[in-house]
Amino acid sequence: MIPIRPDWMTTWTTMLAFQGGGPGGGENPWWLVVVPYAFIAVIFYFLIIVPMKKRQKSAAEMAESLKRGDKIVTSGGIYGEIAGIDSDTIILKIADNVRIKLAKSAIAGLEKEGEAPK
Secondary structure: OOOOOOHHHHHHHHHHHOOOOOOOOOOOOHHHHHHHHHHHHHHHHHHHHHHHHHHHHHHHHHHHOOOOOOEEEEOOOOEEEEEEEOOOEEEEEEEOOEEEEEEHHHEEEEOOOOOOOO
16 A cells, blocks of 8 residues: 655655755755744744743732732642731631741632632
8 A cells, every 4th residue: 555645745855855956966955954943943932932921920910919818729729818928928827826838839829709618
């Protein structure tokens, strides 16, 4: 059975395999080597880096907008109310007379209405 390839793939592989055709051969043009890598880099940038930067920015804005009395959820799944705020840490009240100190980076988000455990 003969493998069937799309026309564009046959053309692309033929272009890459082309060695000048004249006596003495030759090298592929530089752009035939650079274009596929540049295409992969652009895709990587828009699919990975841009969304990651957007998430980091929104997390930083949320951490800066926190105030005393906000109900939050930590990345470890602990629900509580902010009892105090320092520059990079918060004091989280999780029960009566139970407070823990957390890094602001450990906050997953604000608690949504009706989300708290029973």
